[in-house]
Amino acid sequence: MADSAVIVRGVGGHYTLHRHDPPFQGLAYLRGILRQEDIRPLVGDRVEYTSSQDPDIPFVVEKILPRKNVSVRPAVANIDSLIITVSIFEPRPDYLLIDRLIVYARKNHMEPLILITKMDLAKRRAAKRSSEQLLENYADAEAAIYEAGFGEADADLQRFKSHLAGKTVAFAGQSGVGKSTKLNEMFGELSETGAVSEKIGRGRHTTRETTLYPIEGGGYVADTPGFSVLNLADLDITWRDLREGYAEFEKASEPCRFEDCRHDGDMGCKIDEMTIHPERLARYRILLQETDF
Ligand SMILES: Nc1nc2c(ncn2[C@@H]2O[C@H](COP(=O)(O)OP(=O)(O)OP(=O)(O)O)[C@@H](O)[C@H]2O)c(=O)[nH]1
Ligand SMILES: [Mg+2]
Ligand SMILES: [Zn+2]
Numbered sequence: 001m002a003d004s005a006v007i008v009r010g011v012g013g014h015y016t017l018h019r020h021d022p023p024f025q026g027l028a029y030l031r032g033i034l035r036q037e038d039i040r041p042l043v044g045d046r047v048e049y050t051s052s053q054d055p056d057i058p059f060v061v062e063k064i065l066p067r068k069n070v071s072v073r074p075a076v077a078n079i080d081s082l083i084i085t086v087s088i089f090e091p092r093p094d095y096l097l098i099d100r101l102i103v104y105a106r107k108n109h110m111e112p113l114i115l116i117t118k119m120d121l122a123k124r125r126a127a128k129r130s131s132e133q134l135l136e137n138y139a140d141a142e143a144a145i146y147e148a149g150f151g152e153a154d155a156d157l158q159r160f161k162s163h164l165a166g167k168t169v170a171f172a173g174q175s176g177v178g179k180s181t182k183l184n185e186m187f188g189e190l191s192e193t194g195a196v197s198e199k200i201g202r203g204r205h206t207t208r209e210t211t212l213y214p215i216e217g218g219g220y221v222a223d224t225p226g227f228s229v230l231n232l233a234d235l236d237i238t239w240r241d242l243r244e245g246y247a248e249f250e251k252a253s254e255p256c257r258f259e260d261c262r263h264d265g266d267m268g269c270k271i272d273e274m275t276i277h278p279e280r281l282a283r284y285r286i287l288l289q290e291t292d293f
Contacts, residue, residue, distance in 0.1 A: 002048035002062050006220065007041055008212040015041060015061060017049055020218050028052075028059035039064055043212050043222065044077035044168060069108040072235060075210055076170050076222050081111040083164075084143070085173035085182065087118040088130035094174055095137065099283050100230050101172055102143055103245030107237060112143040115160065115171075117178040119149030137277050142247035148182055161186045165215065170222040187213060187221055232290040239291040246284060248276035264288055 005017035005024055015028045028049055030041065041047065046065040052058055067077045082105040086093045098114070105112035114134070122128045131147070138145060146160040147153070164186075171179035212220040232242065239262055243249060249256070249263060252275040256263055263271035264285055273281060 002050050004046055004048050004065065006212065007043055007045045007047060007061075008214065008220065009209075010041060010043060011209070014057060015047075017047065017059060017061075018212075018214055018220075020214060026059045027057050028061050029054075029057050030061050034061065034064070042070065042075055042077040043210050044079065044220070046078065069110060071104075071108065071110070071170060071172075076168075076212070078168055079108075079110050079170050079222070080167035081113055081164065081169040083113050083115050083169055083171045083173075083179075085115045085117060085171050085177045085179045086134060087174075087177040088116060088134070089118050089121045089124060089127040091174050091176050093130055093134060095279070096283055096286065097174065097230060098138070099245075099280065099287060100232060102138075102141060103232070103237060103242055103287075104230070104235055105143075106245045107241045112141075113160075113163070114138055114143050114145045115182065116145065116147045117149065117182060119147045119153035120151050121149070122153070133279075137280050140248045140251060140276070141280070148178075148185075154185065157182070157186060164219065164221070166218040168212070168220045168222075183213070183221060187215055232287060237291055239288055242284070242287055242291050246276065246280075248280070252276075262288060 003024070005019040007015045008018045009016040013029060015030070016025065017028050018025045029052070034041075041061060041064055045067065047061045048063040048065065049059045049061050052060045069079060070077050071079055071082070082101060084098055084101045084105075086098060102112045116131060116134055118127070119131065122131055135145065144163070146156040148157045148160070171183060173179055210222055212222050215221055243263065249271060252271065254270045254275075256270045258266075258269065261269050263269055271281070275281070276284070
């Protein structure tokens with residue numbers, strides 16, 4: 001009889017399995033047949049496992065259950081929400097990256113969420129402008145926006161945490177925006193409960209591997225290596241996927257009626273700066289060039 005669990009970590013062919021209810025955690029290797037089939041198990045995969053004869057690695061993964069979705073960068077399966085993390089200061093927001101991640105999340109049936117960090121630095125004029133510009137750009141993008149920072153500026157973090165309860169969520173965003181820091185602030189107590197065997201890397205330690213941390217009360221959160229390069233064509237995103245990634249186009253009071261319209265300034269197209277924030281529209285048109293099919 002095989003039980004099921006979730007892969008929360010994979011290093012050198014060894015996988016840590018976890019289940020919330022009934023509680024279970026253990027180390028497993030992969031059944032040979034799965035290795036031959038060249039299936040690469042991912043963190044987030046739901047698997048069936050049995051006991052092994054090996055006391056050091058007491059379990060065997062027998063089967064990988066069907067995936068809801070797979071994110072490539074970070075490599076995680078079955079993500080419910082993608083936390084697009086952006087800081088208002090060092091590094092400054094990479095708007096094209098945010099736009100790409102929203103499209104990517106929509107296409108892969110993940111809920112896009114925007115977490116704005118370093119709000120405590122909003123007393124600097126440039127940082128404050130960044131936070132305003134973010135809110136303006138994404139006001140109608142149908143991605144919930146939360147603001148967090150050190151000290152009093154982290155008012156939203158607990159509200160954000162409740163939003164995530166029971167879900168499998170992954171942080172994405174440039175290196176240095178505070179993904180590991182916010183994860184620690186929200187779920188830091190995890191490392192003390194013994195739910196995970198090691199402490200989540202803090203502050204200046206750059207994250208190198210993707211690990212899933214069980215969240216108290218159900219769900220998982222993935223800390224991931226930071227990344228800043230993401231090309232839409234590499235992610236199999238077509239121009240139609242791109243267009244569908246923009247809630248603004250659908251919500252327009254005067255929607256474009258052309259079925260095959262790229263909203264690229266074509267004759268008769270109703271999409272313009274009144275439909276969507278001008279900067280977001282300009283970037284959409286840049287991203288169209290990335291989807292060359
Ligand atoms: N002022 C301020 N600094 C922050 C905040 N959040 C994170 N930082 C700092 O930003 C730096 C980078 O934070 P990390 O959490 O390591 O960033 P990361 O996104 O995990 O980076 P990678 O793992 O490299 O992708 C650290 O020095 C943090 O202390 C914040 O809300 N306010
Ligand atoms: Mg990190
Ligand atoms: Zn159009």
